[in-house]
Amino acid sequence: AQSVTQLGSHVSVSEGALVLLRCNYSSSVPPYLFWYVQYPNQGLQLLLKYTSAATLVKGINGFEAEFKKSETSFHLTKPSAHMSDAAEYFCAVTDKAAGNKLTFGGGTRVLVKP
Amino acid sequence: ETGVTQSPTHLIKTRGQQVTLRCSSQSGHNTVSWYQQALGQGPQFIFQYYREEENGRGNFPPRFSGLQFPNYSSELNVNALELDDSALYLCASSSGTKETQYFGPGTRLLVL
Numbered sequence: 001a002q003s004v005t006q007l008g009s010h011v012s013v014s015e016g017a018l019v020l021l022r023c024n025y026s027s028s029v030p031p032y033l034f035w036y037v038q039y040p041n042q043g044l045q046l047l048l049k050y051t052s053a054a055t056l057v058k059g060i061n062g063f064e065a066e067f068k069k070s071e072t073s074f075h076l077t078k079p080s081a082h083m084s085d086a087a088e089y090f091c092a093v094t095d096k097a098a099g100n101k102l103t104f105g106g107g108t109r110v111l112v113k114p
Numbered sequence: 115e116t117g118v119t120q121s122p123t124h125l126i127k128t129r130g131q132q133v134t135l136r137c138s139s140q141s142g143h144n145t146v147s148w149y150q151q152a153l154g155q156g157p158q159f160i161f162q163y164y165r166e167e168e169n170g171r172g173n174f175p176p177r178f179s180g181l182q183f184p185n186y187s188s189e190l191n192v193n194a195l196e197l198d199d200s201a202l203y204l205c206a207s208s209s210g211t212k213e214t215q216y217f218g219p220g221t222r223l224l225v226l
Contacts, residue, residue: 004156036217043118043204043217044157090156099211101147101170104156 002027002093004105012111019078021108023065023091026072033074034092034102035065044090050074061085086112118207118218126224127195135190135221137205145169145211146188148180151202151220163188164211192223200225 007022025031032051036044048059055067061084065076074091088109092102119138127133139146145164149157159172163182177193186207192199202222206215 006156009154041219043219044206045217046214049214092156096212099170100145100208100213100215101159101162101172102149102157102215103159104149106156107154 002031002095002098002103004091004093004103006089006091006105006108008108009106010109010111012113013081014113015083016080019063019076019081019085019110021076021089021091021110023074023076023105024072025074025091025093027093027095029095029097031093031095033065033067034094035059035063035074035076036090036092036104038088038090038107040087047076047089081110081112083112083114086110118205118216120203120205120218120221122221123219124222124224126226128226129195129197131195131225132191132193133195133223135192135203135205135223137188137190137207137218139186139188139205139207140216143207143209143216144186145208145213146182146186147206147208147215148188148190149204149206150174151204152198153201157204160190162211169211195225197225199223 003026035047091105147162148160151157161171182188202220205218208215
């Protein structure tokens, strides 16, 4: 069975500072990995995805993530936080056999301080 | 192009009642997945429908059932509601069972 662990349920960053959200996965087969963002009272929006091509994946809104097989990690970063980045972020995993049925982590809520 | 829509946006039910939630998939999408997101948690996969057939189910009891119509819209039905069923129910559609999913805004269900 697959699983996702997101370290830190809450992260507080200052505007302009680096955003780093941690995601570790468990999968017995090559994974496909995703980051989604959820703004208050809204559904999930895809930020980026890794599907076995380049290990450094660039997404929308200046976010990027790096797949590290040796560390079973897929951490999300953004060099400079903006107030509009305040939201909840979810890491998710699937694989070729499971198709697009996703297993999500518990989420990390990001607070951006002015 | 219309995105994924869900109705109603909010719903209040009492324990033991039944509820039906609806989802209209994005134009051109033939696959719908349903997820339950309890407060403070990540979404959990309930089941998926592909071309009107169930295509996989998560760890949810049989009182959670679904349906997909010829126009690929979908319903989620929950019988004998329990307090723990209170959650945000998310629908996602895709152009296939391996393609990127696009999520609707969700239906927030409160069971009293």
